[in-house]
Structure formats: C-alpha cells, structure tokens
Amino acid sequence: MTLLSEGRRRLTGATTSRALQALPVAALAIDFGLLLVTGTLASVGRERLEVFPESVRVVSALGLAGPLILLGWLVTLAACGAYRSNVFGAGTDEYRRVFNASLLTAGLVGVGCYLARFPLSRGFFLLAFLVGVPALVLGRVVLRKALHRAHRQGHLLQRVVIAGSLAHIDEIASVLRRESWLGYDVIGALTPPTELSEESATGIPVLGNAEDATSVALHSRADVIFFAGGALGSAGQMRQAVWDLEHEKIQVIVAPSVTDISSDRIQVRPVGGLSLMHIDPPAALDASRWGKRAFDVIGSLLLVLAFSPLLLFVVWRIKAHDRGPVLFRQTRVGRDGAEFSCLKFRTMCVDAEARLAELHAQQGYDGGLFKMKDDPRITTPGRWLRRFSVDELPQLFNVLFGQMSLVGPRPPLPLEVAGYDGHAQRRLRVRPGMTGLWQVSGRSDLSWSEAIRLDLYYVDNWSMMQDLSILARTVGAVFSSRGAY
Incomplete structure (x- = not known):
C-alpha cells in the first residue's frame, strides 16, 4: 500500500479520539480530589501540630470557612484559565496559571478574613496552602505525563492538516513526528495554487488548495490546521480563514519557520496590528x-x-x-x-x-x-x-x-x-x-x-x-x- 493510499484510507477511517475534550473535566476532578485531601490534612495537621494556639470560636469557624476556601480555590483556578483546553500538554503556561491562581486565592482569603474580622485558623491557612499549591502542580505534572504516554502509544491524537509550501509542510511534519508526545497526527496537506502535487516528498497526501482550508478541514474532520510559510498570499486571506473557522471546533495554529529555539528567546510584540516575533541571540556565551x-x-x-x-x-x-x-x-x-x-x-x-x-x-x-x-x-x-x-x-x-x-x-x-x-x-x-x-x-x-x-x-x-x-x-x-x- 502506497503512502498516498494509506493517507486516503486514514481520511475515511475512524476519527481521532475526542477524549481530549474531556481533559479540562479530568483536570477539574483531579484538582477537586487533591483539594479535598489538602483540606483534610490541613484540618488534622492543625490539631496535631498545634501550629498556633487557637480559641474554641476559631476552631468552630473552620467548619464553614474550610469548604468555602476550597470551593473558592477551584473558582479562582477556572477564572485564571487553568482549565482551558489549550494549556494542556506542553509549555509552562498551565503550571504558571495554577501557581498564580493559588497565590491569588491565598491573598484573597487573607485580605477577606482580615477585612471581615473572620477568625480563620492560622494553622489551617498555612498548612492548606503549603500543601495544596505543590499538590496541585504535581497533579498537573502527573496528568501531563499520562497524556504524553498516551500520545506516544497512538491514543488521544489530534488530526492535523498542514497548509503551506511543500518544503515547509515536510519541515513541520518532521518535527511533529519526531516529537510524538505532542499528539499530532498529520493526515494531509494543503498547498498554494502554484504547487501541483499529489503528495509531499515525505509522502504526506495533498488534500487540496490552501485557499479552501475551511472546507477541506471540515471534510477531513481535522482537529487542527497548521498554517506554515507560503500557505496564503496575504494577511487578509489568513484573517478570513480564522473567521471562517471561528464557529468550528478546529484549532488554528500559525507555524513560523523557526525551529529549535526555546520560548525564552522569543518575544511576540504587536506593532501597528502586526505580531512581530523578536528572537534573542543564542545563549552560548x-x-x-x-x-x-x-x-x-x-x-x-x-x-x-x-x-x-x-x-x-x-x-x-x-x-x-x-x-x-x-x-x-x-x-x-x-x-x-x-x-x-x-x-x-x-x-x-x-x-x-x-x-x-x-x-x-x-x-x-x-x-x-x-x-x-x-x-x-x-x-x-x-x-x-x-x-x-x-x-x-x-x-x-x-x-x-x-x-x-x-x-x-x-x-x-x-x-x-x-x-x-x-x-x-x-x-x-x-x-x-x-x-x-x-x-x-x-x-x-x-x-x-x-x-x-x-x-x-x-x-x-x-x-x-x-x-x-x-x-x-x-x-x-x-x-x-x-x-x-
């Protein structure tokens, strides 16, 4: 079976698993469980360790404050975007959101109790956040490891169509194949009208014209479209493609011709409506x-x-x-x-x-x-x-x-x-x-x-x-x- 026929067979076969859409729910369930354990440990630890001597009034108030703090913690995590589907799988943004939301929760609880003169147990407060913040981050690490393992085994993959010149298509496809933990399954390519070919040099089937990206993506049941160099002739065409896909469950990713450069060296600065990418010099010195x-x-x-x-x-x-x-x-x-x-x-x-x-x-x-x-x-x-x-x-x-x-x-x-x-x-x-x-x-x-x-x-x-x-x-x-x- 040729690579081209294999690609066409995959287009008509079973769709890629949609279980990835349940990742935010899974993360929420993990966070909820960890916070329940955290609240229990903080309550027991406050009694056993006697971090601060507290009155009977302070202890009785904990039964009301504890559940509210944990519930508010989850709400703050959601408000800070810790359950957005685009933060899972790669990068540090997920961990940063969890950490920042936890610090914000601690600050809001501390200030709120002070202003309301609510007698919150100081031992519970310290133990809850000293245990809870690392536990939440560790939970996300474990979830990501499990997701990467599933990707490497061919599960929970996202169907990807790459639009661009044939050279750029093969370059990006090689990176996605090499980094299999990302979970991208390249099912086809879209080329500009000037490039007529049935497949790329590495055997990726060409599904159509890059200007018809929306219709081809919907027909092929793609989850993601990568727009690489040479895909579209103008910024207006790119803007129109994004508009066409805004009501579809298809993610749009622009893949510049920049590889093997860490995110620490890249800064995107908007200037006059243009998103300019600034790349810092190599850090060898x-x-x-x-x-x-x-x-x-x-x-x-x-x-x-x-x-x-x-x-x-x-x-x-x-x-x-x-x-x-x-x-x-x-x-x-x-x-x-x-x-x-x-x-x-x-x-x-x-x-x-x-x-x-x-x-x-x-x-x-x-x-x-x-x-x-x-x-x-x-x-x-x-x-x-x-x-x-x-x-x-x-x-x-x-x-x-x-x-x-x-x-x-x-x-x-x-x-x-x-x-x-x-x-x-x-x-x-x-x-x-x-x-x-x-x-x-x-x-x-x-x-x-x-x-x-x-x-x-x-x-x-x-x-x-x-x-x-x-x-x-x-x-x-x-x-x-x-x-x-």
Whole structure:
C-alpha cells in the first residue's frame, strides 16, 4: 500500500479520539480530589501540630470557612484559565496559571478574613496552602505525563492538516513526528495554487488548495490546521480563514519557520496590528560565564565526596578482575577545540583499541560515535558500570580541572570533529558535559544527526534552569538504563 493510499484510507477511517475534550473535566476532578485531601490534612495537621494556639470560636469557624476556601480555590483556578483546553500538554503556561491562581486565592482569603474580622485558623491557612499549591502542580505534572504516554502509544491524537509550501509542510511534519508526545497526527496537506502535487516528498497526501482550508478541514474532520510559510498570499486571506473557522471546533495554529529555539528567546510584540516575533541571540556565551563555572566546581566537589565510597569500591573491583589499569584515558575535544584527556573507569579489556578496526568492519561503521550492543570487549564489571553510567564518575575531576561541565554537549572525539560541518562546529562553543540533552533523551539509542541537533539546541538555548532540569532527568535516565551500552 502506497503512502498516498494509506493517507486516503486514514481520511475515511475512524476519527481521532475526542477524549481530549474531556481533559479540562479530568483536570477539574483531579484538582477537586487533591483539594479535598489538602483540606483534610490541613484540618488534622492543625490539631496535631498545634501550629498556633487557637480559641474554641476559631476552631468552630473552620467548619464553614474550610469548604468555602476550597470551593473558592477551584473558582479562582477556572477564572485564571487553568482549565482551558489549550494549556494542556506542553509549555509552562498551565503550571504558571495554577501557581498564580493559588497565590491569588491565598491573598484573597487573607485580605477577606482580615477585612471581615473572620477568625480563620492560622494553622489551617498555612498548612492548606503549603500543601495544596505543590499538590496541585504535581497533579498537573502527573496528568501531563499520562497524556504524553498516551500520545506516544497512538491514543488521544489530534488530526492535523498542514497548509503551506511543500518544503515547509515536510519541515513541520518532521518535527511533529519526531516529537510524538505532542499528539499530532498529520493526515494531509494543503498547498498554494502554484504547487501541483499529489503528495509531499515525505509522502504526506495533498488534500487540496490552501485557499479552501475551511472546507477541506471540515471534510477531513481535522482537529487542527497548521498554517506554515507560503500557505496564503496575504494577511487578509489568513484573517478570513480564522473567521471562517471561528464557529468550528478546529484549532488554528500559525507555524513560523523557526525551529529549535526555546520560548525564552522569543518575544511576540504587536506593532501597528502586526505580531512581530523578536528572537534573542543564542545563549552560548552565557553558558561559559562564572556563574555556571562556580556551580560546576561546587557541584563536582560535593559529588566526589558523596560518591567516594563507590569510587573506592569500583577501583578495587576493576583491579581484582584483571589487574589492568583502573582508568581509561581518551583524547576528547573541549571548548574552542582544545583537546584534553577524558577520564573514565576502564570497562573494556586491555586490548580494546587493537580490536576496534575489526569491529568497525563487522558493523559497517561509516563515521560518528561508534557504539554497539553486546560489545565483546566489555569486561564483567564493565557491564554494570556502563549500565548505570558509573564508569563516567571520574569525569567529575575533568569538571574540577575546568575541562568539562556537569551539563553540556557530549565530548566528541578528534575524528568526529574533523568531520564536522559548519553547524556542528557550534557544539565546541561551550564546555562538554558529563550529562546533557543527548543523555536524558536516549543516549546511544539516538541517531548521530539527532544527537547533534540536541547538542546544538542546548548550546543556543542554555539557561541555568535547563541545567537543573537536565540534572534531575539524568537520575531517571541512569536508573532506566535506556540507551546505555
């Protein structure tokens, strides 16, 4: 079956699940349950902990105030847009709305009780918001994780039609396919009248003319229309398309030709009726400043102290196995092309390098990072060292020496750097890292081009919050052992 016939079959098949429309209701139910638990814990905690000594009048007033506060909290969440369907699935807007609504609720309760001279229990107030705010945010995190898992398994998808030139259509479709957790299922494309083709280069069926976006979207039962570059000839046509779709349950998304740029670097400013997108310069220089360096030094020192018993055990285990050297030193390329000796615990037999050419021939190696599953050169202790990334702990000393960072692009080999194109050279603008986006996204399971893309994204969009997020995700990546071999 051809890609074109497959696309047409999907158009006439079962519609995509509409269960996504129940997401706001599910979020409301989760919030209601969490607030009930929060209210119970706050009431019990106030009695058990005796945070503040309170009179009988204050305690009796809690039976009225408690339910009203929790109900008002839900109303404030709804008023702040925490249940709008467009906040679920991606971005920080959902969490920000929940957090801001919770702070607003706390402020309104405090001011209201003061003005009305209502004797609200101070212990209940503190415990309710100290427990409730993190609980609500955590509930949204769990809901989002479940939604992403369903998307990756092919459930709760939104049917997408992309309008634009064929080149822009394939570019956006490749991103949507790669980021399957977004839940977008591309069912077809719309092209301008000047481009006549039955399908795009990647096999997306062309359903019609971009100027007929409304009728085609309704006929194909699309949930979302992406308007990419070259879709329509004027702003008036775009405005008319939005008007035509305003009474339909079809979401309109404008997809500019901007990829791999974090939202922190993008600002949309309305000027004279135009929504102008301002893009800040890449943050590579920020990733090399003293703040990140201080964080690396302090963090690596603390980690060396914390892991010192494990380090001593590994040294003994490697020596006891074959009496060979404990450390494996390999030349890697660091910031600005400077070479250094990258330290690892030795996980392979002592003649591993001599056997490398033979394995290259067997595996059909054609460049990039060479790794293979069930490598015959790996020793018995080396298997569990690699599985949990313990072999990389000596790189903490590379971090102390200023050759590496705790978070950054993977340190490349000189042979890899020799084959870099102009884009890949940007990886060398910052110190390489012990962990990075490449590791928390699959490590050795990633293709060479995907690993480069993630490293470039990190270099251009660095932030300290991103570093902390990657470090937190590294713990899960290590214990899951995904891509570690």
